[in-house]
Amino acid sequence: MNRSLGYAALVILVSALNFTVHAQDKTAAFFESPDLGNEIQQQELVPLDLIASDESPLPAGNGTAFQGREIYAEKCAACHGDDGKGGPANQPLVGGNIHSSESPLRTVGSFWPHATTLFDYIRRAMPANAPKSLSDTEVYQVVAYVLYMNGLIDQYAIINADSLPLLIMPNAEGFIDMSK
């Protein structure tokens, strides 16, 4: 074997070994990240991160149904009805019975498994014509009023980051997680 060819082969072999060491394998090298993300602090995300769940804490503030009645009448009733039982073109929030043989109406009271969903959804998406226009306190007040209309709390119960996740919804056990 020609010596220079042998040297060239050795160089190629060493390069390949280097490559292997750096990138595990060729496929991984094709997906090597340029790593351009900017590191941020959780605190910076408070205005953006609207997730409210058992695991993602709800914000400070609180409200009662008594306080929420007026906001509901002003900003929610046009679509959801004065009593929450539905307007001309939107789904009801109140009433129904998922176990009724006639009409298994899916409302907050009859169907929603988690109370935190109510805060999460109203804060991010309601009212439909002006999402994110309510303060956290107003969201708590409206959440309390919807729960009150469903007979789940009394009108003076304080709804906040501590009390809302503890509220057991009537249909909490009604779901089968198909991802398992």
Place this chain on the structure above:
Amino acid sequence: MAENSDLAVAGNGLLSRRLLLGLSLGGAAASASSSLLGAEATRFVIPEWSKKPGPGPSAYGQPSPFTTGIQRDPGRANPLYPGGGASRTPLHQLRGTITPNGLHFERHHAGVPAIDPAGHQLVINGLVKKSLSFNYDDLIRYPMVSRIQFLECSGNSGALFRDNPPDGTAQSIHGLVSCAEWTGIPLSVLLEDAGVDTAAQWLSAVGADAASMGRSIPLSKALDDVIVALFQNGEPLRPEQGYPMRLFVPGWEGNVSVKWLTQLKLSREPSQFRDETSKYTDTLADRSSLQFTFPMGVKSIITSPSGHMQLREQGLYQIEGLAWSGAGRISKVEVSADGGNSWAEALIDSQAGDKSLARFRLPWRWNGSAAKLISRATDSSGAIQPTRTQLLSEKGNLAFYHFNAQQCWGVDTSGLVNNVYV
């Protein structure tokens, strides 16, 4: 014209796929052309467009003005629900398997945001070693993959759960499915940048639309084949498809492919968003409800002949349609013209890839009698598209999402086509 009876493969006029493979489609076309010889010579004058130059090149091409009738059906707006709703792809007016970007179905929960990419951030936070934000120019430098895959709203065809067959077209009943080449960054690459905490099991994806639409996805899927898509059929996403970026979750219900993606949050448990509790869940006959029913089942539909079409005369037609499965490839499509009594295997007339639309076709001679046209698909996992009766016995008639059962177009003796139940 011979009846091709030697080529019959199933009842009520279904003919062999061999007809598609080189055999003449019959004498009708030949006799039609010969009858024109020597007659109506004035029809063959040189047309006006051959006598003067047309407009030159343009900056962005548009469809022919003679095809402007091919449109999405955006339905009626609900003034109390601004920007909400869906538009449906005109499946019966398109061929091939790629949906043009302007005709891809839409489903919005608070309209289409007009996002300037310079002001848009994608944030990864929650159970990660470091929270990160990316801007559009950062992401453009990342390695990307391209895949031709379908997207289907889980509410597609949902009206077929109801007791009475809805009167409609392939578009109005089934138009919430489309297929495109999606190009984007494997989500696993971005998650690796952030360093996923070992406690994380779920990922919440949130959009930058006015509804801040959110969905939870198991981390195992996110690390498997999910991408952050930036391009659709080679061009940047259309605003109504999530510009500047969306999640694309192959084979799963469309709602989890969150558009206008702005946040990915790692967590132990799902976030229980409204759109995975109150909506996109199916209540069964025993009143328990199925949650996180992600994969789209094996399904096929006939796009021609289909609802509200009118067969003009007896003779040879192509029964043509689309098939797809969230579990992989389409391995077989069968067609019946007699309401499911007999079946024949259709030709799959495209290179049907993993989780892409497959186009099928089978020649059919309509003899003027009533017919019931049904297709059923089988996928690479061996799953067979169920009958409506089978699906309803499993899910009951309270369900709305994930209707993947066989659907029947009835042809009456006048040649009019309508949706019917078998």
